[in-house]
Amino acid sequence: MLSKSRYLKGLKCTKALWLNKFKKEEVFYSDSTKRVFSQGNTAGDLAQQYFDGGQLALVSNYPDSKAIARTKQLIDEGETTIYEATFAAESTLVALDMLHKIDGKWHAFEVKSTNSVKEEHVRDAAIQYFVMTNAGIEIEDISIMHFDNMYVRNGDINPKELFTYESVFSRMQSYLPEIPENIAAFLEVYQQDEPTVLIGNHCEKPYACEFANYCHQLTENQEILEERANQPKLGTDIIYKNEEGVQQFLNENPFPIYSLDFESAQYGIPEYNNSRPYQQIPFQYSLHYQKDVNSEPEHFEFLGNGIDDPREDLIIQLIKNLNHKADNGKILMYSSFEKTMLTNFIRDFPKYEEDLESIKERLIDLGVIFRNYIKTEATQKTWSLKVVLPTYLPHLSYQDLEIQQGMATVEVYKGFANLSPVEKEEARKNMLAYCKLDTFAVLELYNTLYK
Structure with missing residues (x-):
């Protein structure tokens, strides 16, 4: 089964997708990247106070079958705000940051520690929406919640002012048709030997790959690295x-x-x-x-x-x-x-x-x-x-x-x-x-x- 993070990794690089499953020990995160992750976790915790009073669906530290069952239980009990609501369908599992009812209809919110919506966030929302709707829940709208760059801190952080959100329901529609084919292709990657994917711009975009150090040591990439190192320097005259x-x-x-x-x-x-x-x-x-x-x-x-x-x-x-x-x-x-x-x-x-x-x-x-x-x-x-x-x-x-x-x-x-x-x-x-x-x-x- 794919997770949302692995699906998004597959969009970036099938080699990174394979490595994430079979050679996770090769992961390397810089201190700055670790700080970004820490900030993202803090932002997620703060964002829960935007729709406070909800219930956490996670039973352990990670979304799993128990979280899926807990999510269903909370929905059946009439809960209107669920944090880390977890669903599985079409061989893919997702955990949504916040599922919240507005006027009796479910609205999905994914939290990002940025000042605006980026295109990779829209693709994130698309796979979330695809899995949730195929799991049988009707979603009225899906939004990216991010920092409001006009917010000015004065004392303790006020989450209801720190965050704002933007619907990406229309923008994600173009990504929905490709998802079934992508899921099948990514699951097929797991059935094969380690794929050969040469280093390139995708290693840095939309974020730096955590397997870059590993890939740079591979024989097939040495010629590319040598070409980069030996590129003639531009003249200084x-x-x-x-x-x-x-x-x-x-x-x-x-x-x-x-x-x-x-x-x-x-x-x-x-x-x-x-x-x-x-x-x-x-x-x-x-x-x-x-x-x-x-x-x-x-x-x-x-x-x-x-x-x-x-x-x-x-x-x-x-x-x-x-x-x-x-x-x-x-x-x-x-x-x-x-x-x-x-x-x-x-x-x-x-x-x-x-x-x-x-x-x-x-x-x-x-x-x-x-x-x-x-x-x-x-x-x-x-x-x-x-x-x-x-x-x-x-x-x-x-x-x-x-x-x-x-x-x-x-x-x-x-x-x-x-x-x-x-x-x-x-x-x-x-x-x-x-x-x-x-x-x-x-x-x-x-x-x-x-x-």
Whole structure:
């Protein structure tokens, strides 16, 4: 028998479907993926309070024949809200997050820890609906319940405000006809030897596969991996340069100059008061200041403790650092992210509006130079800092750092509070080093252009 999760896995990759049944020991989940699962479980528990007072159909930890019998019993007893309602039909078993009666008719709700409905959620709803209706229950509507991105936490989480839901009844109709054929095909996979499926885009979409490490070790994938590794690197010679545009940028934004970079974390269920689902919460910044082309840069930095809301302390220190000189020079950023974060600070902490608006007015995007005025073969399609740097500053490399990507910084920060004192000090050092290199690199790019 298939489960809903295995059906959806089969849609993604039949090899992953087979491995999930016969080689489950090959599963590998990153710490970030485990945190996503944990958040999903928490969201599911919170969502039950949206239709509170219901009964749980699960008898053990997993949906099984006992849960099916318990679901039938609850329906027969006239229960109007059932959590983890479990049904089986057409060789497939599903457990619905919430089955709730509205005006005497059953409505199905599947909970997702996202801010919107995604297409994979619609296919999820389709298999749920197919099994439930074939099991003999009439479903009036089926919806995806997700976070309301307009919800602002104030005190304890209010599930009735945190969640909203959207019917996908119409959208799922196109997926229903294919389901019987898919079920038959997926069950047939279980009767065969391990299928050969080469690695590709499906390994990452719509989510990263937990069997990626296993598949990358297989002989049939070595040639693909070697081709990826040996792809010729795009050239770093300048193929286009608008001298006038560069000079105008430098004339309008002279020394003294600052360079600013934020690192931020997102929490689906808002972690702090006055924050929203998946709002970017800056927890760290690096700031460089240089008086003139011949001066040594000065450096300032901030990093939260991983427990308390870092934003107000960050704002206070940032204002202080940016006003420590009388010259009030322009502030380099790379893209518009820092400006967006300052706009959010003003919304969430209006008492600092005057100072923050003044800082916003000083922001300038160095990225515009590499988007519009200077291009290499490598930077024609992307102007990310890590691609631009090898052209102008090959000696500055993230490869020597313990943390080499912004997302890695976020993951370290989210686990910061659980580290031992020694681990925490090491993590703090690595996080500060990564962010410091970002702002130093942007400042050095500016200096390179200037010189």
